[in-house]
Amino acid sequence: MENLLPHPPHSKKRPQSESSIHDLPDEILSHILSFLPTKHAFKTILLSKKWIPICHSRSALHIDDIIVNSAENKIHLVRFVDAFMFSPHSQxxxxxxxSINCRSQQWDAxxxxxxxxxWIExxxxxxxxxxxxxxxxxxLSPTIFCFKTLVSLTLVKIQPDTLFDSSVDLxxxxxxxxxxxxxHHIDHFMKLLSGCPVLERLSTMFVKVNDRATAKxxxxxxxxxxxxxxxxxxxxxxxxxxxxHLNVSGLGHDLISKETNSFYKDFPVFENLTVLNLCWSNNTQIHDxxxxxxxxxxxxxLQSLYIIKAKSAPTKEDWKYPYHVPQCLLSHLITCNIRDYEAIEADFRFATYILQNARYLQMLD
Incomplete structure (x- = not known):
């Protein structure tokens, strides 16, 4: 009968030997939340008021507007980011x-x-x-290009403001x-590169310049x-x-302007280059x-050379062995890989040229 009696009120308390996630230090809780997507991390606020400052102390904010399909959704997202960025708990x-992915058509330029x-400020x-x-x-305002602390910057689908008169300081x-x-002008892009004195990694793809022909x-x-x-x-x-390590794509064609063509294609001596990846454009008229x-x-x-030929372009058939052998073939080249290699005379001659002169070659594929 004793076991059928209701427990006294004090027995509902958690035994002292038990512990709850709420008892963990804020630093550990914040670390745990860092593994959750932002929207899921902020749902923990419903558990206890203690989680409010912990959520706002997150060291990363990753927002994706995948659910923004109406003006109302956009307003909710903006309010959420504002609350995080300007909260007294996190300022x-x-x-x-x-990180912000804004791909919805609801955004207005x-x-x-x-x-x-x-948000950037x-x-x-x-x-x-x-x-x-x-x-x-x-x-995008040029303010993004004046950042003392920034170590990594990725920009996708961006139009920097036409008024690029402010300094670039990264x-x-x-x-x-x-x-x-x-x-809007090639000088703006060159100004950006010049403002990155310790840059170690650079990646560009589909970088468009309205006024490229006047490159100075x-x-x-x-x-x-x-x-x-x-x-x-x-x-x-x-x-x-x-x-x-250098990857170059879009090879195999020239611009109409000889001055601009020379500005981009003038190939300097790459004293430190050990890995070179070259990809020819599908618009190539002939592979030489x-x-x-x-x-x-x-x-x-150079130690490693990787080549991707243009499938749609014919190879220059009367290619002949050069008079000189590059220094890298004589003393450094170890790997040479050619994709879309064809069983034609010119490609066979080039492969033979590599085999005959690359003294330290270990792989030709």
């Missing part, structure tokens, strides 16, 4: 990562520009280290990735660069002369192995 806490600008005050922005053709930036970014040739080479992935006629070779041999002459320490 003075450092922010390691700030004119009315929402101020919203993005104020708030991230700047919180000494953010890494920023990823995907803004569907929304003009003294700590080590990684820059630009994908489908439009500049002024830029400050990236002397600290280690890895670069570029498309021909987006970044001049001379700007990335110091790299150890001479172009590659000329490049190799300026890569004295």
């Amino acid at each position: 003075h806490l450092p922010l390691k990562s700030f 004119k009315t929402d520009r101020f919203t993005f600008d104020k 708030a991230a700047k005050l919180r000494r953010v280290l890494r920023i990823y922005l995907y803004l569907l053709d929304v003009p 003294p700590s930036l080590k990684s820059l990735c630009l994908n489908d970014v439009r500049f 040739g002024y830029f400050k080479p990236l002397s600290k660069l280690i890895i670069a992935g570029i498309v021909l006629f987006e970044v001049p070779f001379k700007a990335v002369y110091n790299v150890q 192995w001479d172009e590659l041999v000329k490049m190799l002459q300026n890569c004295p320490k």
Whole structure:
């Protein structure tokens, strides 16, 4: 009968030997929440008021507007980001990562520009280290290019403001990735690169310039660069002369302007280059192995060479062995890989040229 009696009120309390996640230090709770998506982490506020400052102390904010399909959804998202970025609980806490994917058609280039600008300014005050922005053709204020603490910057679908008169100051930036970014003048893009004195990694793809033909040739080479992935006629070779690992796509064609063509294609001596990946454009009219041999002459320490030919372009049939052998073949080249190799005379001659002169070659594929 004794077991059937209701427990006394005090027996409902948790035994002293038991513990709850609420009892953990705030630092550990914050670390646990860092593994959750932002929206799920903030749902913990429903558990207890204790979680409010912990959520706002997160060192990363990753927002995706995948559910924004109406003006009402957009308002809710903006209010949420505002609450996080301007909360008294978080305004003075450092922010390691700030990522926003805005691909919805609900965003307006004119009315929402101020919203993005104020978020970036708030991230700047919180000494953010890494920023990823995907803004569907929304003009971006040049303030993004003046960041003392920023270490990594990725911009996708961005149009920097036409008024690019402000200074570019990215003294700590080590990684820059630009994908489908439009500049109004080549000098604006060169100014951006020149403002990254310690840049180590550079990646460009579909970088568009409205006024490319008037390139003046002024830029400050990236002397600290280690890895670069570029498309021909987006970044001049001379700007990335110091790299150890270089990927170049879009080879095989020229611009109408000889001056502009020379500005981009003038191939410097790559003293530190050890890995070279070359991809020819599908718009290539004819594949000429001479172009590659000329490049190799300026890569004295090259160890690995990877080539992707253009499938749609015929290979120049009367290609002949060069008179000179690049230094890299004689003393450094270990690996050579050729994709879309064809059983034709010119390709066979080039492969033979590599085999006969690359004294340290270990693999030709």
